[in-house]
Amino acid sequence: MEINWSKARILLAVKAAIAVAIAWFVAPYMPGVADEYPYYAPLGALVSMYPTLMGSVKAGLQTLAGLLVGVLLAGAVVVFVQPNLVTIPLVVGIAVLLSGIGALGYGRDYVPMAALFVLIIGGQDAEDYSIGYAVQMAVGVGCGLLVNALIWPPLNFSAAVLQLSRFRTMLASHLEGLAAALTEEWPPEPEAWTRYNSDISTTGHEVRQAVYHADESRKGNPRARRLNRDVGTDYQTLRALETVAFHVKDITDVLAGAGGLKPLSGELPDGLFEPLSDTLCSAADILHAWESGDDDLPERLQAAEEQLDGLLQAVDARTDAGAGALSPAASVATSVRRIIETVRIATGTDEDADKDDEAA
Structure with missing residues (x-):
């Protein structure tokens, strides 16, 4: 015990x-x-x-x-x-x-x-x-x-920040694991993929609890006035990560079906494995950039969109494979696009882009 x-x-x-x-x-x-x-x-x-x-x-x-x-x-x-x-x-x-x-x-x-x-x-x-x-x-x-x-009324801000960071890193690692499976160990191991989604759900609950406790700890707490932290930003980050987590789990389920783990769809055409893997890697890359606070996040977002366009072009080039075989790739593409847009909004990168366009 x-x-x-x-x-x-x-x-x-x-x-x-x-x-x-x-x-x-x-x-x-x-x-x-x-x-x-x-x-x-x-x-x-x-x-x-x-x-x-x-x-x-x-x-x-x-x-x-x-x-x-x-x-x-x-x-x-x-x-x-x-x-x-x-x-x-x-x-x-x-x-x-x-x-x-x-x-x-x-x-x-x-x-x-x-x-x-x-x-x-x-x-x-x-x-x-x-x-x-x-x-x-x-x-x-x-x-x-x-x-x-x-006597030292506690503030749980640090725990919330650490949990949010952990959640971002986990989602990025999960996407990288999916990308690796597409090119290295296809079809995937059933146990690993089942554990992925279960771990995401468990971690998401723990992160929400941490942010809630951070919010509770500041109420009526005299120490909170000195630190002056905006917990509302943590809630916004949490909602963005929960949206990303939803799409990552959806990608996992779709690829699990394409890999024969679930009766969702047929096998993926050979020409789509590498574009899918690269697209998932680019999605993981923007999560890592968000986590580390890199200034080149806009460039990485742009690179992810270009990678996504490449996947869609690869899908268009394989229309002979039939809708059933192409639907997993199309579904993954939609989820990745949602992830990109979610990160744009959460980080304010879309606003920065608009300002740059106006200045130009």
């Missing part, structure tokens, strides 16, 4: 320990009946501990909301009847139904838990117990939020 020893996880563990210690120290000083239930304050601190500041705020408030719903439900029962073998299961069942309220989020599990605690532990002192329980949980949540806000 692997343990996550990352710096972010260690920092979270240290902050959780500090928050619990502060909550346990403060809890006995609460006024009224709340000082009789100090053990709920550390629990409140724990439930509010999340990797991002906004996540902590959301978790803490939603937990308190769920707890309040459970307490009120149990209190309504205690007012009219005594907790017994019938009322306790009934209240828990209703609480579980209420926990399905979407707005409760992290607090959904605390609805039946709070109701059960009030009925069983509170008993005859359900009112005092409910007040003490709610107050101490709120104290703990407050301690957790304070610690998370003051």
Whole structure:
């Protein structure tokens, strides 16, 4: 079993320990009946501990909301009847139904838990117990939020940048693998091509999660003001890469069919293997240029378009092979064109070209 020893996880563990210690120290000083239930304050601190500041705020408030719903439900029962073998299961069942309220989020599990605690532990002192329980949980949540806000609130920008970079590189490598298979190891190995598309889907999900967490980490975070990063650009890059990934997976499926791995189409005509391979290499090349930030990206885009035109000319020259044999190459050409246009728009290269034309 692997343990996550990352710096972010260690920092979270240290902050959780500090928050619990502060909550346990403060809890006995609460006024009224709340000082009789100090053990709920550390629990409140724990439930509010999340990797991002906004996540902590959301978790803490939603937990308190769920707890309040459970307490009120149990209190309504205690007012009219005594907790017994019938009322306790009934209240828990209703609480579980209420926990399905979407707005409760992290607090959904605390609805039946709070109701059960009030009925069983509170008993005859359900009112005092409910007040003490709610107050101490709120104290703990407050301690957790304070610690998370003051002690190095995390920003996940670097993780998002690294994941986006990884995604770009993976898509380029995948295209290069397809290009190599066309000229070196045709037909392709079924296991490798199946793994390609599966890896792209998995990586795409991980990248989206990383960008989302980066966005969440900046909300309400005082450190975000100093860094002043535009996460909206990361989302635009992500959407562009997801579009590229869609077309790369489509190319994989088309060529898998042409290679006999799927019943999509017939064999490719011999004269199209090299133009297809070169076209895929050119598509991979523009992704590498985008990743490295090369200034010659416009030239590489232009080269990719010229390579694509060469493929289409090769397809036109083999009309005698029939539509069924030519359809895979035509489909790949369409996908590559979409990739080129997506990269143009994502990098603003189309705007640069327009400005150059106007200046000329």
